[in-house]
Amino acid sequence: MIAALDTIVTGLRRRYRAVRTSRALAAFFANPLNVAGLAIVVTLSIAAVLGPVAAPYDPASQDLANRLQPPTLAHPMGTDQLGRDVFSRLLYGARLSFGIAVAVTAIRLVLGTAIGLLAGYAGGWVDEFLMRLVDIQLAFPGLVLALVVAGILGPSLRNVMLALAVVGWASYARLVRGSVLSTKEREFVKAARLMGVSRIRIAVRHLLPNVVGPVIVLATMNLGTVILGTAGLSFIGLGAQPPTPEWGTMLSAGRHHLRGAWWLANAPGAAIMLTVFGFNLLGDGLRDVLDPNHDTTLEKPT
Amino acid sequence: AGDRAADETAFTIGLASDPTDTSRYDNWGGMAPYWTRVIEPLVWGTDDMQPKPWLATDWTATDDTTWVFDLRKGVPFHNGEELTADDVVHTFEENILTERGDFVYGWLHLEPGSVTKIDDYTVEFETTDPFPGFPGTIAHNMIDIQHPDADRRAGKIIGTGPFTLEEVRRGQHIRVERFADYWGGDPTPTALTFRAAEDETTRTDLLESGEVDLIYNPSKGRLPALRESDDVRVDAQQSAGAISAWINIHREPTDDVDLRRALNHAISQEELVRTVLEGVGEPARGPISPVIDWVDEDELPTYERDQDAAREFVDRSAYDGEELTCLVSADMDDGRTISQVLESQFDEIGVDVAIELLENASVKDRTDRGEFHLQVGSTGSNSPGADYIMWENFHTMGVDNKDLYEAEGTGLYNLGGEVDDLIETGYQSYDPAAKRDAYVEAQRRIMDAAVVVPLFYQEYVVAADAAVEGLELHPIERFAEWRDLTRTA
Amino acid sequence: MTAQPPDSALLSVENLHTRFRTSEGPVHAVEGVSVTVDEGEIVGLVGESGSGKSVTARSIVGLQDPGEIVRGSIHLDGVAVTDATDRQLRRLRGDTVSMVFQDPTETLNPVFDIGEQIAESLKVHDQLDSQSLLEYLHVPPFSSRSEWREYRERAIELMAQVGIANPEDRVDAYPHELSGGLRQRAGMAIALASDPDLLIADEPTTALDVTTQAQLLERLRRRNAQRGTAILLITHDLGVVADICDRVVVMYAGEVMETGPTDRILESPRHPYTKALLECLPQRVDRGSRLPTIEGSVPEPTGDRTGCSFAPRCDRATDACRDGEIPTVDLGDDRGTVTCGESSALESHAARSGTATSDGAPESGSATTGSAPGGGPDRSTSPLVELEGVSRRYSLANGPIERLLGTDDTLRAVDDVDLEIRAGETLALVGESGCGKSTLASLLTGLETPTTGTVRIDGTPVGTAADRDAETLADVGVVFQDPRSSLNPRLTVERAIGEPLRSNGWDRSRRRERVQELLERVGLADRHATSYPHELSGGQVQRVAIARAIALDPSVVVLDEPVSALDASVQSRLLNVLADLQADLDLTYLFISHDLTVVEHIADRVAVMYLGELMEVGPADRVFDCPTHPYTRALLEAIPSLDPGGSTGTSLEGDRPSPVDPPGGCVFRNRCPMAEPKCAETDPDQRQFGPVRAKCHIVHE
């Protein structure tokens, strides 16, 4: 018991030391852009967590008498076509948009990484087959897939997520496979084989940790793309169901009011932009820190 | 804008749908038969949706299934030749009833070989079954008459309309020019360009930038500003369309009339029109536009907005708080806002509704299977022959109801029994008064059973450069008349 | 810095300070270096890795970026480089000074053929001030084809001059299509295109084989003799210095420690550092005895320093050395200068100082197993490892479709090798790069399957690693060629060493104990257990790799170039560790190296490999003292001798043939100075010459 505690403590201490003394961290914080990115992401995360508590109004409560009110003190971002408070909707939406982004990216990441790892490590026909699958996904118009998924399952938020996840994993698979192929040839992997380490353990303990760097970078940037993707899907009518205050859907619904009720589209638009911006800043920073040789964001937005 | 400087009598019109869709309008060489007025049918429609003589001057039903049409004399085709019965027979037999596919038979109740020439100016139509709505039904832009020399698929359109087809640019525009020998008199505009402008903001921007002179249905958000503007004239015209929330009366719990009445009492049509519709539309009391002659609003029961009454109805009903689904087509203008207003107002009377905004095809799929409680839907007609609205929607054998009725004896919006009889009577009645009585009674019963929550009768809006005058709008927006279009200095 | 450089000096660097700003504070890479190079002179700049040699060189040509010169001056042909305008700098580079960079694989632009790269250099030299981008991009109206063609012609000439055979064929080659030696020569051609007065060559031969190195040094010497080109040669190899330099500058931690004529420095080094450096070279130590080492490590270039930077490692250091200003003393008579506070340094004092600790007498003679002739491993016992007729061919077809189509180019990496390793001995495998050493090792360890032949360990035939049981796997320890890449960067030292234990089912506490024991054995402190590889120096990383290799008590350890990447001082310490381990644990070593001086020091027996074949196998003393095979002889002759003025033997001419298409008959014949017609006809058999086995038609007992 005490021994276990002890190992945990030393483990933590080691981690802490590794983090504190890490050049990477210092380098990360040396760049103001990285700090800005982190700040944006952290702020938005807080908004996502606390949004519903902090929102002044119920995001769904309509007030047709006070529709399309320009920003005032009572409604800092005005009201929408149905008299709902845009600011409150934005706050509620933060959680949704963030949630989608994180969930979709997580699915893509896990799926893509698993496939890439398998393809790269197994090699041969398995690799050949999986890579053709990746090619098919990339060559397939993502839109059709999204339309069909939404069509089959109905365009709920969950299905939008599914649709986006299904079309995005291939970039991860490619990236991971590429890294695995080169890492596999590194001598520490050969060393592990000679030490009798099992294949699974080699894949999971030796290869995986050495390929996650670029994957995390890609994922960070992907978070932004996913939010843009939901906006795109909303544009062609496959967004979240009303009255869900999802940002992409709000932007898309407000797009015809850009001239008159400008706050309708610009508020969610700015929120999306800021988020994507923040994630990308963060991703850039992480890239410099985690993997200076990362070459491509094999990203194919829908 | 450049075109206009060159020619003060040419106009550009921005349409909300693509008028050049080859795959849809290939029979006209990629030109929408609507709006463009290059081709004309035998029958036209009056402002109150009655068939009106056009290329045919008169028609009579000689028996239950035979119609005889007299043709107008002295109508020249664009190639200079005169319209005769041969041309009509040729058009129907060689084109309409052969090339367009079998579905036309069901629509027109005609089959190949059923159109015959009696003399040079008389044609006889033999319908497959009694069809009193025939003249109104063929008063449709697609049932046009063309010269046998026309090569439709190749884009060589030889019609009789006031304009001749000059150019089709796929996905872009159609250009027509004045036909000087038009039988109805010389049109004023020398040329018209119909531009596709499907996105409402883009369309409105095109008007604002001066690239087009006139647009249909500007962006609602821009209407207040356009109405205020001195440079733009905004006209609205009531159409043959109506929007309602349709209720699936064969599914629990909306099979309970009390719940349906409650829903009816929950809504204020006036408020809806005034607010989210920016005043475009008329508060409705029934599911069909009163522009159509056999609709009489005053005969219908009314449901005032009354939340207390609504709650009482809810209490009385079998409804116990479950979530009702409400289908909305993503294509429907304002569908998203309208459905949200409904949802919120139903919520106030304690009825929980979840909106499902779906693309058209998915909506169709769901309605086919009857898996929904409410649907925000519309009725309307592009020809004066609107009988099918009653038949297809409310008759047990109508397309919406038939499958479910045949499979499990239900349907969607069909009350069955006497209502079916009334609709059949109306459908087959050659006497306008009898038809009207039957249909009005059917509608009364439908509203009494609260099969729909009527929302509003549709209006369409045209915004034009303030200098443009002489536009004649028609309840069927595709029947617009450009002949007198002029531009003031 | 009293000595005023003579005005005539082509290059005079004075009190140069170059600094890098990093996130951990400034790095003082160069701290007050003064160097001069006269016209026609060859000056060697030596020092351990990180001592600031490259930074000094880069500063001279104005390429110190991202570093900055914070103090001092550089004069090249009378022009002050530090104050020069871009234009002046271009003139200097195009006209006066040229530079060859450290690594031949990286100094050539991979996307242009070498003809283009040399031609460009010629053109710059000819038309220094009219360089238009479009012209250099070969955009038609701006660039004259015929002119470029002319430059290419001249490029071919230049290639011939630097010793590239068949330059007409090679001019269109891309860098990746050339061998390391050819690439380095192409780099040389680029540098010489401007006919510079001064050539700065930064470790031009470090990455090359001895034979290639010898060829290249010969070219440099000839250039210097014929055209009077002055050369500043940067190297850490004192042998190279001895070979061609007139004068030597010894650097340590960004400072100059000692300068002087080559003979004087090699014969009577004055600075304790220079002395220590010379002492730990294996050439200078008797075969098999312990190597002297320099304790401690090079100071971090960050932070302030006072006094002599070598003081912490110098056993003669006084307090004055640690704090005071260190004088630079001119020894007079053109014997150079010494920067040392210890007066004793000024005395000429040969050989063994106390600084390089020759750490004691060999412990009960165990470390010298191989030294006493005949006292080696017991020859009567059956061999521990046997390779019998082992070959390994690689198919060059890649992609399943190609394989289906049966594209059939094969590469002979190892060809019909018979070799046995006896328990307790150190067998060294030597040969030029790419001759198949690592492949042979992989066949033994089971990373590769032999195409033909059998590998036996302890008399039992073994398959690939996947087929071997845990015991057999544990029986062979491996230290890979590149120590850093053989450690998972995400695992701490403790976990890395524990990995083989873990897969053999050791529990946590046992593992921990064992790791501690191993760390101690290889001479690492306990605190390193929780370090990550990137936190360790090259020598430390190599120790970790060794610790891991012996974790499961193997009987044989395969060491693939274990010391090649290390500095002389670190190398000597590591060789001592290996010797101790062998003595204590009764290990058998397969020691792979291309460095013959190291091999001579450590090996009991030597196997010489060429193009996948074994040319000669025999006891180390016999092979080194009296080589049998002409190839072995050529290899030995190519080693730069440390004796000043000592002759460098004739270097092996010609390029190594490709293993895809080896010559028929004897594979060495086209480079063999003794080749006869029958060598081309038949492949010679292995023949026994006393204790030695060789594969040659020509040589006789």
Added chain:
Amino acid sequence: MIGYDYLASRLATSLAVTFGVSVVTYGLIFLTPGDPAEIILSQQLDRQPSAAEIEAFRAEHGLNDPVPVQYLNWLTDVFRGDLGTSYYSDMPVSTLIIEVVPFTLELALAAMLVALVISIPAGVVSAVNRGSPIDHASQLGALLGVSMPNFWLAYLLILLFPLTLGVLPVAGAGSVGHLVLPAITLGSGMAAVVTRLVRSSMLEVLDEAYVDTARAKGLRERIVVYKHALRNALVPVVTILGLQLGTLLNGAVVVEIIFQRPGLGSLLVDAVFERNYPVVQAVTLVTAIVFVATNLLVDLTYRYLDPRVQLGGETA
């Protein structure tokens, strides 16, 4: 040089991918709810079709056959060079596609041009002046470019150019003027991605020893950067351009809708919405072929840019 083996293997994998795409498409569209007959008829007639009309349509288009049979029929036709006919009419799908392809191509190329013209100099300047205000400005610009939802940008561009400044048409296609705003909308996102890529790639390359070799020759910095460094830096950029072309083909839907341009993207979306399956099939097939071909082209470009690249084994 490109060997036959290589070409054969590429061709085989390309075929496999294209075939895979067509199977997936076929499977998917038949999973999609909604009956094409009803949808298409109601579009065509502008009213609810009757039950009789629907039945007639189904029979006419063989929609009552089992799905595998329909697929096989389709596949046989494709091998005969027939992509099928639109459900709407007798219009061959190939005609529909050929009609819109020029618009798509024109837009894709223009967008690519916009992207390259912006991104390459911006990326290079950014990398060369690493850490300077110029670098930060270009990085921020690029980030804004990627962060902006493209339809939002499109409306803002229309607001700025035709409506406020009175230059360039609002919408339409056919002239260079009509191409500008759509190309900017579509190209800016790509420009942003490529700028960042060029920058990071340049940063890496500028650290390479051969760049110093070039400098040490006495070459002007401009030549060092644009000849020696850029060529190497473009290698990873090409991959992205290849992948982005796919995006340009079907990601252009939004731009096509807003600017009222014909194109493959909106053809496809409309066809999916309308359940016009032959068109969906054909467009998907064409996009897949274009994608595969582009990637082959990318590989060849690779080979041109970087002679080290061996054409073999690895695809894409």
